[in-house]
Amino acid sequence: xxxxxxxxxxxxxxxxxxxxxxxxxxxxxxxxxxxxxxxxxxxxxxxxxxxxxxxxxxxxxxxxxxxxxxxxxxxxxxxxxxxxxxxxxxxxxxxxxxxxxxxxxxxxxxxxxxxxxxxxxxxxxxxxxxxxxxxxxx
Numbered sequence: 001x002x003x004x005x006x007x008x009x010x011x012x013x014x015x016x017x018x019x020x021x022x023x024x025x026x027x028x029x030x031x032x033x034x035x036x037x038x039x040x041x042x043x044x045x046x047x048x049x050x051x052x053x054x055x056x057x058x059x060x061x062x063x064x065x066x067x068x069x070x071x072x073x074x075x076x077x078x079x080x081x082x083x084x085x086x087x088x089x090x091x092x093x094x095x096x097x098x099x100x101x102x103x104x105x106x107x108x109x110x111x112x113x114x115x116x117x118x119x120x121x122x123x124x125x126x127x128x129x130x131x132x133x134x135x136x137x138x
Contacts, residue, residue: 008040008058009090010093011090012044012089013047016048017048019068021055023057023064026055039059041059044057044058045091047078053068055068
């Protein structure tokens, strides 16, 4: 099982979450508060008020999965403790991996470049530059 998928996005619930909640209640938070579709294949992160526990909810294509972690030393990064961090509700897979390891780098700012957008190879988004392709048939 690979929790951290490179293709899916990672959405963070920016408020403390009661860690007694399970599949259905967390799925309701995704749908009603975060306004996302759980079945889209994205990952949703929930952090307890004491920042000692975190849960990641996601759909793997056959069912809903819930990954839970209680950190033994230190605390998880808590988005509500940093105004800049709280506004960033989408993480990269690298930021999720750092979070699950207990790193506090996330509270200091973005640690990953923005996600790649198809068609955005050079320059600004929507750039219509011609890209030369190498001919392998020769």
